[in-house]
Amino acid sequence: MSLEKQKPGPAAHRLAVRGDLLDFVAAPAWGATDTPAVRFDRDHWLLIEHGHIVGRQASEPDASWAREDHAGRLILPGFIDTHVHCPQIEVLGSYGTELLDWLERYTFPAERAFADPARSRAGAELFLDALLAHGTTSAVVFPTVHKVSAEALLEGAQARGMRLITGKVLMDRHAPDGLRDDVVQAELDCRDLIARFHGQDRLAYAVTVRFAPTSTPEQLAMAGRLCREDASLYMQTHVAENRAEVEWVRQLFPEARSYLDVYERAGLLHERAVLAHGIWLDEADKRLLQDRSAQIAHSPSSNLFLGSGLFDWRGAPFNVSLASDVGGGTSLNLLRNAQDAYKIQALRGVRLTAWVALHASTRGAAEALRLGDEIGGLSAGQTADVCVWDWAVGDVAQARDAVARELHERVFAWMTLADERNLRAVYVAGRRVLHA
Template identity: 65%
Template sequence: MTSVKTAVRADLLDFTADPGLADLNSPAVRFRPDHWLLTDERGRIAAVQPHEPGDDFLKLDRRGQLLLPGFIDTHVHCPQIDVIASWGAQLLDWLETYTFPAEARHAEPEYAAAGAKLFLDALLSHGTTSAVVFPTVHRSATEALFDASTQRGMRIIAGKVLMDRHAPDNLRDDVDGSEMECRALIKDWHGRGRIAYALTPRFAATSSDAQLAMAGRLLAEHPGVYMQTHVAENPAEVRWIAELFPSSRSYLDVYASHGLLTERSVLAHGIWLDDLDRALLHDSGAQIAHCPSSNLFLGSGLFGWREAREAGFNVSLGSDVGGGTSLSMHRTMADGYKVQALAGTKLSAWALLHAATRAAAVALRLPHEIGFLEPGCAADFCVWDWAVGSVAERRHSVARELHEKVFAWITLGDERNLVESWVGGLRRYQRI
């Protein structure tokens, strides 16, 4: 499907810089009410302007609605749609009881293909146009995710999950086999369309030293490849890692010692870190994907966003479905506000929205492509209603200024507010 020149008239909101954590009047906020967003035949943003374009554009009037860059979910599990909203477990029990059985079903190619399509369409129906994704240990399931994302034109960063120990027999691989499959997947898929490969050790406990070292070698050999994993999510997990890797100073140090911390490393959670860990994140350029909904649901702890800010490392947001309870970045942002309030920090709407758009793009080294409403970037954007339902509509009507309106939109909104999602200049979701 080829993009056509399109012009959308709406209230445009994005960021030109980091707005900080609590500045309600940050100059980094760029709000352009009643403007036109123009896209070209390549599926990129051509211009943003206040006046109506010529008749060579397909014109869509969305006046009174909010237009944002598509959300970027930096930590989510494709196969865990099947276990979302499951009762009663903490992290390690969650894996054994829910996650591993669900992921084993993706060994069947047809099941995995159907699951990948459902997952990506669900992202789009929640306003997420780019994501960093865990599939399963199966090469065929990883290829199914890549194939489905190619069909939708989405920016997806993913890779076959690595697990050669402490996992069920039907989900374990081995070092030589996993290296062969990763090399083949990188060759076939990395840089194809909008796909990027990520070396994906599930977490340190499920990979041997040899497998972690192998992933580190591949990361060094293939510039542009990412690494994604979990770190310091749960106290029991942290204690287990210390037993498994007694020579490492910390959980994070396990990854550093195997060459897995780079500016393209995305580590989910990072709750139980110390000052040396935070300095290591800063020095490596890695980012933490903060997953507040999952952290609350599994009782994992409170991430220190202010401490991250003081240490100077990147923070983005992940829904972490299925530990998280929704693919909605609205709910993720709202839970992020609550988590930080409990930790003693009151975040602005701008800090939350920035983390789900521009901050993620910058941390992923993709600001030229996603997260901005800037000429040359991919035309990945979403149109939203400011308010849905009598309570939200009333709150919006009495809000006094822009920050108040956006904070209410984050707190009271969800996927019901979404009007349409565009990827590469093509409308991929429209509310019926």
């Protein structure tokens, strides 16, 4: 498998890609394995022109189209990871801690190194290439508190033509030396990054509050002011991941009704707000998220690995998307996170279909980000962010695939057994950036 370094810009030719096309035309109902929300066209050609999808057809296209034949393989929209930390790749698989200890022992030391511009650039390059190599073509990303770490991510994504949402982390207390900012300089940095990158090519800026304990009320107020001034900005943070964290927030913000209410009071909850985890929310919190049209980025592998808790997906009235977190999680591959999401719901006594999990990784995530016209599907007019997967790799998976009786059974087995070894090609805006 290799990544092809290419300059950004629209594809210079008309491209037709053949395979089994799978995407969604609506949100699938919970528990439904046979649903009109799924669109599946076996052995079809996906037509791409100037980086955008222009159609799909069963018949072979004429000679004016360059053709790439992946017959017998599964073609999906590129995955959208709605919560992932760039600098945490180096702390994947760290032993023996829950959230707050894990931050102190592993994460903060790794993030401190990103003050070095060369380290930030190298880290961003590694991270962005790793996303693509795991089938993720769009992401909502945490860099570090250092302005240069956000610049490196934005510049790297721009060079690859990727859809990326990120912003300098805000963190002015309860963090070690080298990882704290201050309100005045942080605001200046945010405004500069917004002016230079927000809305440029496929980039967007997120006002990025690490989590409530590491921002003073003054910094939270500043973040809320940025959001109110420009409704096109995103906001990303963490909420109610761990019970000890929830209790810490209660002590730090005694005036707030709940952890989520801290963000509400600061003006940070809106339709472009992405909040990671959300395990320990009460019913009033859930209604508030629904009322604000915000989303929870569910990070199942991380929740299991750190022992944070079991997210109540079926009981969520708000938007839920799927995320890898990393390195609280164990893989950038959203298929592995979908596998863990199924296990979490099974422990809660319900069953997660492949359709709900994959929708939350594609169309559902795109719509929650207000980007449904651009990404998350294989419809005419959408940007051609496309991934090609082998249905089965290895004797065991091939034997399982051979006896699948209907579509959901086959896709669920693929989702459960597949990983990045199944990934055969990745296209970003119609350009092939990875092939195996």
